[in-house]
Amino acid sequence: MNFLMNLVWFVLGGFISFFSWIVIGILWCLTIVGTPVGMQCFKFAVMAAVPFGREIRISDSGTSLIINIVWMLLGGLALAAEEVILGVAFCLTIVGIPFGLQHFKHAKLALMPFGAEIYRIS
Template sequence: MKTLLNVIWLIFSGLWIALGYALAGIICFILIVTIPFGIACFRIAGFALWPFGYRVTERHDAGAASGIGNIIWLIVAGIWLAIGHILAGISFCVTIIGIPFGLAHFKMVPVSLMPLGREIVPTAQAYPSYRWTGTY
């Protein structure tokens, strides 16, 4: 079922969103100073191509630089990307068939709002950043 949803998603909105994020990533790489944002754009582009079966989690080992970068990203691009995903999600949720795709847009809001310090993991992986050391 996830594969079917991903293929339909790819046709109707995933390809266009991924191309937009990839273009933004290329621009960020050309500007050199914004390479960390370019890496985040390519990561989001991959998530935009195939969102069903994956989820976004926070990396607890991300430092203060990720927080500062997220504030810059939020002001420059994050708020506009999040608004776009919210509006697309609402428009997809108008029909019953489009509800899963609207939910996929809503799932992309946190990573488009603040992409640094986050990772995209398969949904089967419960806690990717947690590693039990064997002691309490």
């Protein structure tokens, strides 16, 4: 079932989130200092491509607070706004609610990606 949901997700708009994470990751990787941030973006691009069957756990530790603040100012707010807009658009229909909820999950990730961990659920 996850495979089918992921396929429909990608065709109906998941590719937008995937592409956005890839573009932001490439922009971060243009600098040597930003390469670790770009690599994190590529990891989350996979999550944006196939979100069903995966969850996000955000750490409560404050070790990544500074990089999350820099991230928010240099790309995170734009990604989060995109995800919220897509989530609202999908939630306008009953059939689209599961896809909208995935976009809201990605919006939270777009605001605080550092210290977040992706794990599979069965």
